[in-house]
Amino acid sequence: xxxxxxxxxxxxxxxxxxxxxxxxxxxxxxxxxxxxxxxxxxxxxxxxxxxxxxxxxxxxxxxxxxxxxxxxxxxxxxxxxxxxxxxxxxxxxxxxxxxxxxxxxxxxxxxxxxxxxxxxxxxxxxxxxxxxxxxxxxxxxxxxxxxxxxxxxxxxxxxxxxxxxxxxxxxxxxxxxxxxxxxxxxxxxxxxxxxxxxxxxxxxxxxxxxxxxxxxxxxxxxxxxxxxxxxxxxxxxxxxxxxxxxxxxxxxxxxxxxxxxxxxxxxxxxxxxxxxxxxxxxxxxxxxxxxxxxxxxxxxxxxxxxxxxxxxxxxxxxxxxxxxxxxxxxxxxxxxxxxxxxxxxxxxxx
Numbered sequence: 001x002x003x004x005x006x007x008x009x010x011x012x013x014x015x016x017x018x019x020x021x022x023x024x025x026x027x028x029x030x031x032x033x034x035x036x037x038x039x040x041x042x043x044x045x046x047x048x049x050x051x052x053x054x055x056x057x058x059x060x061x062x063x064x065x066x067x068x069x070x071x072x073x074x075x076x077x078x079x080x081x082x083x084x085x086x087x088x089x090x091x092x093x094x095x096x097x098x099x100x101x102x103x104x105x106x107x108x109x110x111x112x113x114x115x116x117x118x119x120x121x122x123x124x125x126x127x128x129x130x131x132x133x134x135x136x137x138x139x140x141x142x143x144x145x146x147x148x149x150x151x152x153x154x155x156x157x158x159x160x161x162x163x164x165x166x167x168x169x170x171x172x173x174x175x176x177x178x179x180x181x182x183x184x185x186x187x188x189x190x191x192x193x194x195x196x197x198x199x200x201x202x203x204x205x206x207x208x209x210x211x212x213x214x215x216x217x218x219x220x221x222x223x224x225x226x227x228x229x230x231x232x233x234x235x236x237x238x239x240x241x242x243x244x245x246x247x248x249x250x251x252x253x254x255x256x257x258x259x260x261x262x263x264x265x266x267x268x269x270x271x272x273x274x275x276x277x278x279x280x281x282x283x284x285x286x287x288x289x290x291x292x293x294x295x296x297x298x299x300x301x302x303x304x305x306x307x308x309x310x311x312x313x314x315x316x317x318x319x320x321x322x323x324x325x326x327x328x329x330x331x332x333x334x335x336x337x338x339x340x341x342x343x344x345x346x347x348x349x350x
Contacts, residue, residue, distance in 0.1 A: 002119055003027045005046035007037030007063065008081065009055040013104075017050070020108055026115075034058025038066050041073050047122070048115055053082035064098060075174075077118035081106070099173065143243060146253040150206065152243070153180035157233030162226040169210065171223045177234040179209040184230025185291055187306065188222045199309040201265070202227070204291045210234075211258065214241055227292075227302070277313055281321040282349035284311040285331070289340055299337040 004026045008014040011032075018028045029044055031037035035057045041049060049067070053060035060080055067073040079100040100114045143149060157180065162168055168179070168186060186203045200222055203209055212218050214237055244251040284307055288300050304322075308315040322338070325331045330346045332339045340346055 001025065001027045002047040003029065003044065004115065005029045005031065005037065005040055005044065005049045005051075007031040007034060007040075007049065007051040007055070007060070009033055009052060017111070020111070021115075024112055034060065034063040037063055041067055041076065042070065045072065046076060048077045048079065048118055050079045050081050050111070050115070053080055075122075077122055079114055079118065081111075143247045144249050146250060146257065149243065149247075149250050149254070150180055153233040153235060154182065157235045160232050160234065162230045162232070164226055164228050164230075166226050168224040168226065168230070168232065169220050171220055173220045175210060175212045175218050175220045176237055177210060178237060178240050179232040179234045181205050181207050181209055182231040182233055184232075185227040186224050186230055186232075187227050188224050189309065190222045197305075197309050198312070199306060201261075202287065202291050202310070208257075227306075277317050277321055278324070278349050280311040280313055281307075281318055281325070282330075282346050285338065285340065286346060297340050297343060299334070299339050301337050303336070 002025075004021050006014060006018055006021070006028055008017065008030075009032055014030055014032070018030055021028045029040050029046060031040050033055050034051075037049075037051060038058065040046070041063075051060045051063055058066075060082065064078055064080075067076065067078070077099045079102060080098050081102050081104065083104045099118050102111060102114055143152065159182075160168075162184075169175070171190060181203055183205050185205075186209055187199050188201045188203065188209075189197050189199045191197055203224075209224060209232065210220070212220060244254065285300065287310065288302055288307065289298070292298075292300055292302070304319055305315050308318040311318060322331065322333065325346070326333050328345075330340070330342045330349070332341050
C-alpha cells in the first residue's frame with residue numbers, strides 16, 4: 001500500500017481528503033502544519049507528499065525547500081494544494097521543484113490522477129535507473145563516435161512508448177534522464193505569461209531529447225509531447241557523463257551537434273522576428289514536411305495551432321495564408337492533411 005503524507009492546516013479539508021485517499025487504497029499520514037509535515041516526511045518516508053501552501057509555523061514553500069536539500073527526501077514526489085491561483089505562485093512552486101500544482105476547490109479525480117501519475121512516473125524512473133546501471137565498462141571504453149553512443153542508448157537504455165499527445169516530460173519536472181528518439185516525432189514547447197504555447201523544437205527519430213544541464217535534479221524548462229506514436233530510449237545523466245568523460249571524441253561530436261541545434265534555434269527566432277507571414281508559413285510547412293515525411297510531397301498531418309506556434313503567428317493568419325497557398329497551387333488541403341504540390345515555388349516564397 002502506497003503511503004501519502006497530507007500536510008494541510010484546514011481540519012475539515014484535511015480529514016475529508018484523507019478519507020478520500022484511504023477509500024482509494026492509500027495509507028495516509030496527516031500533518032496540521034509544515035513543521036510537523038517535515039518531521040513526518042523524514043521519519044516515515046512517504047511515497048508522495050500533498051502539501052498546502054499557506055500554513056502556520058512553516059508554509060509549503062519552506063517545506064519543499066527543506067525536503068529538497070535532504071538526500072533522503074529530495075526525490076519524493078511533491079504536489080502543492082492551494083487556493084493561490086496566480087501564475088506567479090504556480091511558477092514559484094514549480095521552480096522550487098514541485099511535481100504538480102492543484103488549486104482548491106479540486107475534483108476528487110483530479111487529485112487521484114495527480115497522485116497516480118506521479119507514483120507511476122517515480123516507479124518508471126526507478127526501473128530506468130536499474131536498467132541503466134549495468135556494469136558495461138568495455139562498451140564505454142570502446143566508444144568513439146556519436147553513432148556508437150546512439151547504439152548504446154538503443155542497446156542499454158530503458159525503452160518507453162508514448163501515444164500521440166502524451167507528455168514525455170513536463171516543464172518543471174526534475175531532469176535526470178537523456179533520451180534518444182527511436183521512432184516518432186516529439187515537439188518541445190513553453191508557455192508564455194499569457195498562457196500561449198510556443199513550440200521551441202521538433203525532434204524526429206535518431207535525435208536526442210531532454211538536454212538541460214548535466215547537473216542532477218535540475219528542472220526541465222520546456223514540455224516534450226509526442227506528435228505521433230513515439231518510442232524513446234533513456235539513460236541517466238550520470239551514466240552519460242561517465243561515457244563522455246571516458247570518450248573525448250564522442251564528447252566533441254556531441255558538442256558539435258548541440259551547437260548546430262543552437263544555430264537552428266537562432267535561425268528560427270530570426271525567421272519569427274523578421275520574415276513575412278507568407279514566408280514564415282512556407283518555411284514551417286517545409287520544416288514539418290522534412291521531419292514528418294521522407295517524401296517531401298507526402299501528406300503533412302499536423303494541427304493548424306501547432307503550425308502557427310512554430311511559425312510564431314496567429315492561427316487565423318496561418319489559416320488565411322494556407323488558403324492563399326492552395327489558390328496559388330502551392331499546396332493541397334484534404335481535411336487536416338496538407339500536401340505540398342509545388343515544392344520549388346514554396347521554397348522561394350517571400
